[in-house]
Amino acid sequence: MSNLDEIDLKIMRATQSGLPLTPLPYHAVAEQLELSADIVIERMRRMQELGVIRRIGAVPNHYQLGYRFNGMTVWNVPDEKIDALGKKIGNLDFVSHCYHRPRHLPLWPYNLFAMVHGKSQKDVDQQIKQIAEILGSDNRGSDVLYSTRILKKTGFRSK
């Protein structure tokens, strides 16, 4: 964590659960931490440039927006092509997370993960078809995992 110091971490802890809903939110954070607003603004801009802050914004609740069908789609694609394919799949509007992850053969042959979100099962089926079309002959097998139960969900959110 070479680029961050104690001030950055204080700002992070003070804002990770949300930004104050007041006209001068960064001033409110500054006041709470006994810092100047300029410092808070400068530090947060820097953290955003460094990618420590991915973005500042709203995270909608999928369910409340009607996106009740959330599937973890997983694909077995050639390792030498995965970066090009992963970027294409990640660009699709309905994909919220797209990663290259390791296989665990023979039980788990899949190396490309894409979370998809739809308002109906039909939507999701269509999305899966669209991904399969993009992957074409590089699709060596796939599966879709749906969550059947939330066993634990804490306030932690990294993304």
Add this chain to the structure above:
Amino acid sequence: MDEIDRRIINALQTGFPISERPYLETARALGLSEQELLDRLDRLLKDQTLSRFGPLYDAEAMGGALTLAAIRVPDERFEEVTNIVNAFPEVAHNYARNHVLNMWFVLATETPAQLQQALISIENQTGLTVYNMPKITEYFVGLKLEA
């Protein structure tokens, strides 16, 4: 939720300024008053249309470690293993999924060493193999759901 709420949600998924009067800037771009934007955000958070509003920090960029892991849990042990796994504070989310690998959880720690230790402890306490699937490359993370 009305048309203005939808426009707010769609606009705020892509970003929010770090400046003196960020709500005022955003409100103007949406044709609203600052107070109306604040009131609506407050309501959207209270009624849980938004799960949060603010900076999204990247745990790994901050030096922390994060992974996705799965276990093949025998049906008759599912509750017992759920209790063991959930008892780890490092386990942020845990889901039952419809697959042979039927338990999937996200682990987050302040350091990579703590992550490895937690994975080993879960294996020891459950007696089951933990399939660790840390990201190798991230292609996209974000939300672009249309409200």
